[in-house]
Amino acid sequence: MKKIITPISEAVIRELKVGDEILLNGKVVLSRDIGHKFMVEKKPEWLKPILEEAVIYHCGPVVARQADGSWTFVSAGPTTSIREEPYQADVLETYNVRGVIGKGGMGKKTSDGLRKAGACYFHATGGAGALLAERVKRVVDVKMLEEFGSPEAFWIIEVEDFPLVVTMDSHGGSLHEEVANTSQARAKELMAAR
Amino acid sequence: MLPADWKADLANPASVDLTLPVLELIRRSTTRLPQDVIEALVAFRNREAEGSRAANTLDTMLENVTLADENVAPLCQDTGTLIFWVRHPFGFSQRVLKQQVRKAVAEATAKSWLRPNCVESLSGRNPGNNMDPFGETHPVVHFEEHEGPGIEISIMQKGGGCENVGAQYRLPDVAIGAGRDLGGVRKCIIDAVTKAQGQGCSPGILGVAIGGDRVTGYERSKEVILRKLGTPNPDPKLDAFERQLTEELNSLGIGPMGYGGLTTVLGVNVSEMWRHPASFYVSISYMCWSSRRMDLVIEPSGNAVYR
Numbered sequence: 001m002k003k004i005i006t007p008i009s010e011a012v013i014r015e016l017k018v019g020d021e022i023l024l025n026g027k028v029v030l031s032r033d034i035g036h037k038f039m040v041e042k043k044p045e046w047l048k049p050i051l052e053e054a055v056i057y058h059c060g061p062v063v064a065r066q067a068d069g070s071w072t073f074v075s076a077g078p079t080t081s082i083r084e085e086p087y088q089a090d091v092l093e094t095y096n097v098r099g100v101i102g103k104g105g106m107g108k109k110t111s112d113g114l115r116k117a118g119a120c121y122f123h124a125t126g127g128a129g130a131l132l133a134e135r136v137k138r139v140v141d142v143k144m145l146e147e148f149g150s151p152e153a154f155w156i157i158e159v160e161d162f163p164l165v166v167t168m169d170s171h172g173g174s175l176h177e178e179v180a181n182t183s184q185a186r187a188k189e190l191m192a193a194r
Numbered sequence: 195m196l197p198a199d200w201k202a203d204l205a206n207p208a209s210v211d212l213t214l215p216v217l218e219l220i221r222r223s224t225t226r227l228p229q230d231v232i233e234a235l236v237a238f239r240n241r242e243a244e245g246s247r248a249a250n251t252l253d254t255m256l257e258n259v260t261l262a263d264e265n266v267a268p269l270c271q272d273t274g275t276l277i278f279w280v281r282h283p284f285g286f287s288q289r290v291l292k293q294q295v296r297k298a299v300a301e302a303t304a305k306s307w308l309r310p311n312c313v314e315s316l317s318g319r320n321p322g323n324n325m326d327p328f329g330e331t332h333p334v335v336h337f338e339e340h341e342g343p344g345i346e347i348s349i350m351q352k353g354g355g356c357e358n359v360g361a362q363y364r365l366p367d368v369a370i371g372a373g374r375d376l377g378g379v380r381k382c383i384i385d386a387v388t389k390a391q392g393q394g395c396s397p398g399i400l401g402v403a404i405g406g407d408r409v410t411g412y413e414r415s416k417e418v419i420l421r422k423l424g425t426p427n428p429d430p431k432l433d434a435f436e437r438q439l440t441e442e443l444n445s446l447g448i449g450p451m452g453y454g455g456l457t458t459v460l461g462v463n464v465s466e467m468w469r470h471p472a473s474f475y476v477s478i479s480y481m482c483w484s485s486r487r488m489d490l491v492i493e494p495s496g497n498a499v500y501r
Contacts, residue, residue, distance in 0.1 A: 019247075034318055062271045064306040074306050075268035080355040080393050104355070104393035104452060125254045126355065126395035126451055127484035129271040130225075130262035149320030151309055163254070165247065165453065179454050180391055183446040187388040190442055191371065191381050 003161070007053035008098040010118035016166050018173040024122070024162040027054045027140070028101070030061065030155040032079055034148050036087040043094060047143075050156060051095035055122070058084060058102035060151030062129070063139075071139040073157070075129030078103040081121075089113025105167055105176030114170050121168035123175075135162045195221075201496035204343065207285045215490055215498040216298035216347065220276075222500055223349050223488035224268045224307050227259045230422040231399075231460065231485050235259075238397065238457040248455025255450070255483060266307075270395075270484045273308040274351035276324065276333035277416065281340040281347075288337045292329065295347075299324050299333050311354075336413075343494040348420050351486040356398065357479075359390035362412060365474040374474045376435060379404055379464075380442075382476040387443050387459065392452015395482035399423065400439075400462045403477045405469035411477035418463040419481045420489075427464060436462045450483075460485075 004012060006026030016022070029051055031039065039047065061076040081088075081102030088100060088110040098119050100106075103126040114121060124132060136157050143154040167175040196218040202210045239252035262269040278295055280288075300323045302308045312332040313320045326332045340346075363382040365374045370385050372378035383402060390398070403414035427433035439462045449455025460483065469475070491499045 021247075021250075060271060060309065062268050062273065062306055062309045075262075075271040075273075075309075077271050079272065080358065082393060103395070104391065123451065123453070125251055125258070126392075127270045127353075127482055128254055128258040130265060130267040130269060131254065131258040133267060133271075134261065134265075148318075149310060149313065149322065151311065151320070152318075167453070175454070176391065176452060179448060179452055182454075183388055183391070183448045186446050187384050190384055190445070 006055060006098070008055070009053070010098070013098055013118050013120055013170050016120050016169055017171070018166055018169050018175050020166040022122070022164050022166065024055065024164055025160055026158060028057045028157050028159050028162070029054055030057045030059050030153070030157065032058050032060055032152055033083055034152045035144070035154055036084045036091060038144070039095070040087045040090050047154070048095055051097050053096060053098050055099040055101060056091070056097055058100070061133070061155060063150055071142065073133040073136040073139065076133040076136060077129035078124040078126055080104045081106050085110055092117040092119050101164060105174065111168055111172060111174055114168055115172050118170050120166050120170055122164035123167040124162075124164055132162065135159050196498060200498060202492050202498075203496060204283065204345070204492065204494060207287070210286070211294060212291060212345070212347070212492070213294045213297045215492065216295055217301055218498070219347060219349055219488060219490040219500065220298060220302040221266070221307050223351060223486050224273055224302070225262050225266050227269060227484065228422070228487060230424055231483070232256070232259060234423045234460040235483065238460065241456055246455060247453045248449045248457060251450040251453060252457065268307060268309070269486060270353060270482070271309060272353040272355065273311060274353045274486070275311065275357065276308070277350045277352055278333060278335045279338070279348040279417065279420075280335060280345070281338045281342070282345045283343055284339055286345070291337070292335050295333065295335055296325055296329065345492040347490040349488055350416065350419065352416065353395070353482055353484070356394040356482040359386070359394040360412075360415070360479045361386040361389070362408065362478070363476040365476060379476050380435070380439065383439055383462065383478060384443065386478045386480070387448070388446060390480055391448055394480040395484065396448055396452060397450055397457045397460045397483050399460050399481040399483075399485050401479040401481065402462065402464045403467055404464065405467035406475060406477070407470070407473065408475060411467065411475045412479065414465050414467055415477040415479040418465045419479060419485065420487055421463050423461045429466065432464045432466065436464055
């Protein structure tokens with residue numbers, strides 16, 4: 001399995017193809033529904049250095065606060081990405097993000113955005129929250145915790161050997177589209193049978 | 195953990211406090227996958243080709259099950275909408291029982307066994323404790339007085355991803371060519387699973403209610419997911435239907451997480467209800483592979499048993 005380390009250059013991303021299994025290391029920024037709306041509508045300057053050549057993770061973690069005030073991740077698997085379809089391509093371009101981690105895949109608009117921005121969609125195993133939380137080595141910071149609540153805040157974390165599959169690459173490839181096409185054809189067959 | 199000497203005096207309902215056993219119920223259901231679901235994951239994993247993405251993904255899921263149990267960490271970070279079914283003997287106050295369930299939920303959230311998943315709809319404001327301040331909408335608690343001498347409480351943690359791919363059909367449905375019979379119901383189920391792809395964290399478990407009204411159908415479709423995988427449907431006709439559907443859905447090739455493969459669903463549970471002659475609803479609830487559900491039984495002796 002290939003190791004990828006943030007900050008990620010465009011050249012590294014362009015080499016990745018659908019089906020590649022990778023281990024991600026370095027900075028990851030969590031964001032989901034309110035965060036994506038906020039990023040597109042407000043375009044805050046303070047977020048730009050945080051997201052530059054980093055990776056966004058669609059995840060609302062279970063966190064625990066330690067006695068010294070620091071945070072740890074208890075469970076942290078991916079949430080369904082398609083909800084961010086209206087925003088994702090804009091976010092990639094505005095903040096120069098190199099990848100998005102989520103589950104379930106995304107649509108045409110994001111696929112075009114990945115191609116243009118030089119970014120990949122990485123799939124994590126949904127529901128594997130306990131396993132993925134173990135790969136989070138450090139919670140660096142959290143932004144908008146009060147405003148958004150813990151499941152939706154911008155958590156800035158460092159991950160080590162975070163296991164991912166490239167399911168949408170920067171060349172327009174999408175495993176989700178392939179599987180959708182074959183399964184829809186099979187569904188049609190089943191429905192015609194009776 | 196529940197103290198070993200904990201006991202309820204069911205003869206004196208006013209004295210019974212279920213806060214601690216319900217807290218323990220939440221701890222177990224959030225961190226331990228039911229045995230029947232683990233067995234189904236293993237059985238389906240062994241059918242996938244060695245080294246395939248589907249087999250690797252199912253292995254990751256099983257590894258997660260072990261880790262969550264060992265670390266007392268939530269199996270999935272989305273600890274879901276919390277749904278309780280409470281069945282109790284005559285004489286208990288549902289208002290008091292609900293207060294105890296809510297107290298346990300708030301405490302489990304403070305302990306990071308639950309993610310604060312309850313937010314005000316329009317503003318998105320999160321109270322941080324999984325409780326709406328009016329006690330009406332979260333957690334969801336269904337009550338029923340029953341004949342039995344003990345108290346039974348079932349919990350389900352229904353994640354947002356799998357909830358979003360649930361569906362309700364009104365038959366006849368011209369778009370998918372579904373008529374008002376079992377063949378029509380079959381088409382609805384195939385359609386719903388094909389639309390869900392990997393978004394509901396496949397391999398999923400389906401709860402299906404045929405009939406009812408819009409509300410009771412959906413309610414029943416969730417309740418039937420409580421039935422253990424591998425236990426036959428009491429109606430032989432529906433039992434055969436469930437087996438056939440499981441096989442057919444697994445031929446769709448969606449596979450674990452929608453990566454392709456032989457395992458798209460672990461099972462289908464169907465229930466038939468009575469309906470208005472003008473209405474024929476098929477309500478489908480999709481449960482992710484991380485099907486967190488558990489029963490707590492307060493036996494007539496007062497002991498708490500989890501299963």
